[in-house]
Amino acid sequence: MRIASILFYFISGVALNVTVSAQQDSSSELSSEILEELAPQMDKGPRLVEELSEQAQHVRRRQLMGSSSRIMPPSSPAT
């Protein structure tokens, strides 16, 4: 029983470590490439979301979805 518990914690620890490492890799990728693309750039003039790379565009659209209200369904059919 005690050996089983030790094995369980060991395996859980390894799994958790792998997960955290993967997340760190993912976030560092975001910070180095995408976050730079998403940062305000006053010298570039007006820019649309679709001018971003596909990955940055995905992040930006998620940001905008969180910060602005969704368009409501029409209140009544066209008259």
Add this chain to the structure above:
Amino acid sequence: MFDQMIGMSSISMRDLFNFMTFKLKANGDLSFDDVIETMELTANEVYFKKVGHSEFWRDVSANSGLTTLRVEILQFCDAAVGRRMLDFSPEFSIFIPCRITVIEDATGEIWLMTMDWDVSWLAKAWQPGSKLAPDLVEGAQRIRDAMTEIMEAEASGDW
């Protein structure tokens, strides 16, 4: 008066704005530029003059430095009907010219919106200051039909 109305009403601000809006979702096959082009062509067909075009998103992005979603506002006018409405009520000038907004939402879908000009309920107005000449009512109806036609052409992609 407005503070009393909003205080008594259970309708939210967003619901109120939505209630005042006529909107359609654009055909998913059309790009934003296609939608604008269709709108302009259809306006010509129904003899409705385009008098303005605001690329609002440019100011939003230039002022923030951030990428933004596209939103543009096109303005149309029938000067003859507009002038007659101003003769009836100069305060009506706050509603002209007619506007149609083309707006992209965060999911990438394109919407067309305008003020809902369905004023059929005005027929029930009895006050002396509420009576419009029948031909002016017809002119107002023609404008509403033109606005609807412009928007529905974009929504279907036909022109």
